[in-house]
Amino acid sequence: MEKVEKKPADKLFVVSGGRGVAGHTMVQSLLIQYPDNKIPVVIIPNVQSNEKIKEVVLRAKKANALITHTMVNSDLRHELLKACREEGVEEIDFMGPLANYLENKIGLISVNVPGLYRRINAQYYDRIEAIEYALNQDDGLNPRRLKDAEIILTGVSRSGKTPLSVYISMFGWKVANVPLVKGIEPPEELFNIDPRRVFGLSINISYLIAQRHKRLSQLGYGDNPSYTDKRIVSDELQYARMIFERGGFTVINVTNKPIETSANEIIGHIYDRFGEQERKHQKPPDS
Known part of the structure; x- marks a missing residue:
C-alpha cells in the first residue's frame, strides 16, 4: 500500500506541565532563524493529568498541529507520546532523550516537578516580569x-513617574504610572483600585518648571509657554492635588529627592499597610 504523506502542520503547540516558558523560548529561538515563517505558536501550560493530555492531543489533531513538549514528569511524558501515536499526531520531544540518558545511562533519579527551575529562580523571573x-x-x-x-x-508631567516606576520594578514590584493632565479625566480604573496602593507625586513648582525647561532643551525644542508658564503649571499642580x-x-x-529615597518611602508604606504578604519582593537600598 502506498504511504500517504501527511499534510504539514498548520499550528505549533508548546505543551508543558509548567508554564511553558522553556519550550516557548526554545521554539522561538529556532523560528527566528526563519523570517518567512508564519506558523502560529500556541502555549498550552499546566498539562498535569492523563485526561488533560488526551484533551490536548485531540485538540492538536483537530487543528492539524504539531506538538512540541517539555514534559519533565516521565509518566506524563510517556502518556503523551502514546496518545500522539494513537491519534496520529506528530510530536517533538525536547526533554525525553536527555532525561532518558540521565536516568538510564547515568542512573540519576528525577523529582518529576514541573516548573522547578522557575521556582528556584523565582526572584529573577519576578523581576523581569515586573x-x-x-x-x-x-x-x-x-x-x-x-x-x-x-x-x-500618579502626577503631572515631569514629576518623575517613569524613572521611579522603573526603578521600583527592578526589585520585583509591579508598578504602573498614570499621568495627570488638566482637562483630561484620569481613567476610571484609577479610582476603582485600593487607594492604599496609589501614590500621588507632589513637586515644588519652581523645581518642576526647571525640569520641564531641561526636558525641552534635551529634545531641541524652544520654550513652550503652555508647558512652563508659572500660572499654567500652578493650575496643573492644583488639579493634581484635587485628584489626590x-x-x-x-x-x-x-x-x-534621590530616587532611592522616594522608592523607599513608597515601599515602606506598602509594608506598613499590607504586612508580610508584601515582603516577597526586595526593598531598594537606602540612599
Missing part, C-alpha cells in the same frame, strides 16, 4: 491592567 509590566503600563498605557499593579504612581484628595491617595513629595 520590569516588563512597568514598561507596558508607562504613562497611562493599558489602564485596564491597573488592577494588576502592586504600586501605582478625590482618590484618597498618599502624597509623596519628590522635590529634589
